[in-house]
Amino acid sequence: MPINFIPNDPKASGGPPIRRKTPRAERASSVAGFTYVAHGSAAPHPQGDPQFLFWQSREAALAAVATYEGLDGRKVTRWARSANRRKLDLRPNAGTDLNAYYDGQSLSFFEYTTGSKTTWSGASTDVVAHETGHALLDQVRPDLWDSSYTETNAFHEAFGDCMAILTGFEDSATRLLMRTRLRRQNFLEATAEDLSDGVLRALGASHPAAKPRHARNTFKWALPSSLPSSGPPTVLSSEVHSFARVFTGCFYDTILYIVRDRIGASNTPTSAQLAAAVRTAGKLLLQAAAEAPVTVRFFQSVGRAMVLADQAANNGANRMAIHDAFQRHNIALGSAAMLAPVAALEGTVGRRGALSRSAVQDLRMRLGAASAERMLVEQREIGGLTVVCATHLKQVPLGGLDRRLRGVVAIAPRPVLVRSVDRTVALLGGLPEATTSDDEVKAFVETLLTSDRIAFDRSARSGIKSAARQDVRLRLPTHAVHKVGATRVLRRVRFAC
Numbered sequence: 001m002p003i004n005f006i007p008n009d010p011k012a013s014g015g016p017p018i019r020r021k022t023p024r025a026e027r028a029s030s031v032a033g034f035t036y037v038a039h040g041s042a043a044p045h046p047q048g049d050p051q052f053l054f055w056q057s058r059e060a061a062l063a064a065v066a067t068y069e070g071l072d073g074r075k076v077t078r079w080a081r082s083a084n085r086r087k088l089d090l091r092p093n094a095g096t097d098l099n100a101y102y103d104g105q106s107l108s109f110f111e112y113t114t115g116s117k118t119t120w121s122g123a124s125t126d127v128v129a130h131e132t133g134h135a136l137l138d139q140v141r142p143d144l145w146d147s148s149y150t151e152t153n154a155f156h157e158a159f160g161d162c163m164a165i166l167t168g169f170e171d172s173a174t175r176l177l178m179r180t181r182l183r184r185q186n187f188l189e190a191t192a193e194d195l196s197d198g199v200l201r202a203l204g205a206s207h208p209a210a211k212p213r214h215a216r217n218t219f220k221w222a223l224p225s226s227l228p229s230s231g232p233p234t235v236l237s238s239e240v241h242s243f244a245r246v247f248t249g250c251f252y253d254t255i256l257y258i259v260r261d262r263i264g265a266s267n268t269p270t271s272a273q274l275a276a277a278v279r280t281a282g283k284l285l286l287q288a289a290a291e292a293p294v295t296v297r298f299f300q301s302v303g304r305a306m307v308l309a310d311q312a313a314n315n316g317a318n319r320m321a322i323h324d325a326f327q328r329h330n331i332a333l334g335s336a337a338m339l340a341p342v343a344a345l346e347g348t349v350g351r352r353g354a355l356s357r358s359a360v361q362d363l364r365m366r367l368g369a370a371s372a373e374r375m376l377v378e379q380r381e382i383g384g385l386t387v388v389c390a391t392h393l394k395q396v397p398l399g400g401l402d403r404r405l406r407g408v409v410a411i412a413p414r415p416v417l418v419r420s421v422d423r424t425v426a427l428l429g430g431l432p433e434a435t436t437s438d439d440e441v442k443a444f445v446e447t448l449l450t451s452d453r454i455a456f457d458r459s460a461r462s463g464i465k466s467a468a469r470q471d472v473r474l475r476l477p478t479h480a481v482h483k484v485g486a487t488r489v490l491r492r493v494r495f496a497c
């Protein structure tokens, strides 16, 4: 039996309408999939019916995974941190809230009623694809989960929005509509229209999430610490969903400029040309997201990795498009600098990227790593080149920010790239600046404090259930303090919305 399916968002203006379709086949048990709540059989259930919500959210989550796999070329075989690595719980309606989250175990969606209107976040393909995007990024980059930089966390949000856009573009009815709307704001580059309308009704127009996020935007990158920590939807702030729009803008404009370079700036692409341009950009994004070192300037790091991936895969055919797109949002890439040898280190690089003891010692000294701080060393590919990524996990004390954080540290990853060049160990691209990572971590944690995202008591960690806690709508904690050995560390518990 066919189901009713909303291909974009219940409130997408000018988007494809709700339609009947055959539900997607279930994923094979040998790959990563979902655990479902009890549900009835597939049928064209009406909007607002719990059965509709189930089939809608299932369809959207499977579409997002299929989009990712189609671009990546590989099946997703395990999730990053769920108890059963093959399964994530898909919870179409986990209670009353204006929210949605990925917490490593589940994709959870909510309902919320203001006056006569109920918002179901799981009814939006945008929102479901966004949360699925968090899970997909997490399985390929689990190291980003605990990173305490604004840009790595904002990138996680941007990746969710990019997955919503890429998932939309895979839909042929959507693509036909998009041919003529690509260059102006439209239903596809706007995400979560219905949920933001719910926020507008419940919390007012000045709430940061009271308008949809747009990927077609003119936001310019600025140091996160120079931005306000919160603001209305029109203002760029250092809050991660707000700041994410800079990267989403770079990605959407990359698609636009690839189309420009292939068919001209004012011609209308065919559906096939549009699909090809989107797939080119999507593949580069996925590869770059997997390869980019976790630097404080992670937007630039991913942009550079996109250029290097394009060089390896397409002979640099899209280099100009990527450069122009990032430049439009005030991010200069200078990709060649990332892998340029700048200094010779002690020691040697062995098989599979093993660094000799003296090479590690030399790096620890140059990075000022304390003896208790760990160095992670792994071999990886960046733009087709095999390099060694050595990451100093610096512990940044947070006690100066808030008394509740006394004795608590956040982990600041400080990656350096090295490779063997003519039998010497060459440092590539330079060392991270000495105090920047501390400043970045503190700015990020200050934003978490301002927006009340740290759970300081246990009850708040498990989520919002009781009516008494409803005043914290959209303030679901994303972080909590955990004991790791003898150290108290600020760690992530979920990505909310």
Ligand SMILES: [Zn+2]
Residues within 6 Å of the ligand: 130, 131, 134, 156, 157, 160, 495, 496, 497
């Ligand atoms: Zn999110």
